[in-house]
Amino acid sequence: QPVVTQPPSTSGTPGQRVTMSCSGSWSNIGTNRVSWYQHLPGTAPKLLIYSNTERPSGVPDRFSGSKSGTSASLAISGLQSDDEADYFCAVFDDSLNGPLFGGGTKLTVL
């Protein structure tokens, strides 16, 4: 069964730059486009990055995405306290013939 793996947690201080990873395989990240979402429990998840690197209108340029091989990353620069949330990646998996989600990374702003 294909999986996409994210570290369960990360942290940073205000103003710092943090990155979080999303690791998969050739049937998903290696072939298809990755998107990233921000989720505050009790609210609707919000699209941050699509097509590996693209930002929807309204998303600050502090958020950026990248992809290399079978891994993708989300970077947040100029960390702010209200960035504290869960972040998850999503990608289409060819063997599943459907979307696959990472387990999410909980970001704590110290």
Next chain:
Amino acid sequence: EVQLVESGGGWVQPGGSLRLSCVGSGFRFDNYAMHWVRQVPGKGLEWVAGISWTGKSIDYGGFLIGRFTVSRDNAKSSLFLQMNRLTVEDTALYFCVKDSGDSKAASNHFDLWGQGTQVTVSS
């Protein structure tokens, strides 16, 4: 306001049924594919089902084995999920999600989510 609002969740005994609903507003509902995604406690997100803009193309996550049925009513900007023979493993927060395209495709992404409706299966 552009939003998705789910309803219909609740508590049900194993073997029971529930019907979830989702109403979209602020966008052309009938132009886009729609999905149900669930968040199981202690686990990540899991894609449940997707339906194309016309409703003619439907796909389900491999774990369902025919227990769930997704449908839509474009005239009412509504998405539905009929869930039968529920098990404790179906306990989750169920999200209604808008696709960026008109049908499921590898190049698409999810650009609008609802807040979710909680389904609890327990005896």
